[in-house]
Amino acid sequence: MPRCSRFLSNHGRHPTHTEIAMGLDEQGKISFLDLHAQIDGGAWGSFGVVTTYYNGVLNMGPYAIENFRYHGQRAYTNKTPCGAMRGHGAVNSRFALETLLDELCEAAKLDPCEVRLNNLLPSNCTTVNGFRITSNGTRECIERSRTASEWDRKFRKLPFGRGIGVACGFYISGSAHRIHFNDLPQSTVHIKIDMDGGITVHCMAAEIGQGSDTMLAQCVAE
Missing domain, CATH: 3.30.365.10 (Aldehyde oxidase/xanthine dehydrogenase, molybdopterin binding domain)
Incomplete structure (x- = not known):
């Protein structure tokens, strides 16, 4: 394409x-x-x-x-x-x-x-x-x-056409704040214990660098 x-x-x-x-x-x-x-x-x-x-x-x-x-x-x-x-x-x-x-x-x-x-x-x-x-x-x-x-x-002292600035940003992390306020589960996890003692965790949380996979593994290990 x-x-x-x-x-x-x-x-x-x-x-x-x-x-x-x-x-x-x-x-x-x-x-x-x-x-x-x-x-x-x-x-x-x-x-x-x-x-x-x-x-x-x-x-x-x-x-x-x-x-x-x-x-x-x-x-x-x-x-x-x-x-x-x-x-x-x-x-x-x-x-x-x-x-x-x-x-x-x-x-x-x-x-x-x-x-x-x-x-x-x-x-x-x-x-x-x-x-x-x-x-x-x-x-x-x-x-x-x-x-x-x-x-x-x-600041305010550079020649015409040149400058220096500052700005701040803000975003959420570990978001557990509901957007849809209802009694339904906002997220679910299914855990499967295999015959050999291994554990498989199924969750729709997408790992994009925020650490959700690590967090889920730690919760199950606890």
């Missing part, structure tokens, strides 16, 4: 029109976030529910935002169906949020690194939309990047 045909037939990322509003108070704290995403899903449902969900709920992290509203719409269109494409649902709206945050910092003459550091979620907390945060290395990441890049020497 030629490369052009792959692009035409691939279940790629959802094109998204994003409208976003955000407020900063006098201390540089994010006071609210209001997001409206219109998502082009192509011809079929595919990952539509999940992608629409991720467009909103993942947009507020890694910042501590107490006032948050999200309105998402996904439309069927006469195009190739869109699917899960590396961080699906989180990348488009994340770009919009980080860009707007930079614009707010520029208008208020605030340092984008400082604003992000002042708004980070702490370790061992729960976000306003119910995500549980355990360890959190974002602060260390920003501080080390700031030092290594010589941010304080370069």
Whole structure:
């Protein structure tokens, strides 16, 4: 198949029109976030529910935002169906949020690194939309990047046409948070014990580097 045909037939990322509003108070704290995403899903449902969900709920992290509203719409269109494409649902709206945050910092003459550091979620907390945060290395990441890049020497001081920037990302791991709230099992495992004492584990969890196969083997071994 030629490369052009792959692009035409691939279940790629959802094109998204994003409208976003955000407020900063006098201390540089994010006071609210209001997001409206219109998502082009192509011809079929595919990952539509999940992608629409991720467009909103993942947009507020890694910042501590107490006032948050999200309105998402996904439309069927006469195009190739869109699917899960590396961080699906989180990348488009994340770009919009980080860009707007930079614009707010520029208008208020605030340092984008400082604003992000002042708004980070702490370790061992729960976000306003119910995500549980355990360890959190974002602060260390920003501080080390700031030092290594010589941010304080370069920011707003480089010649025309050159610049330096910062942005943060946020995604879930070990997701046990239900998207469909019902009483049905969200995931099941079938275990078969063979005559020779061997154990076979059947599970629909796809191992894509997150460690699910290792976790299942450890659970069975316990």
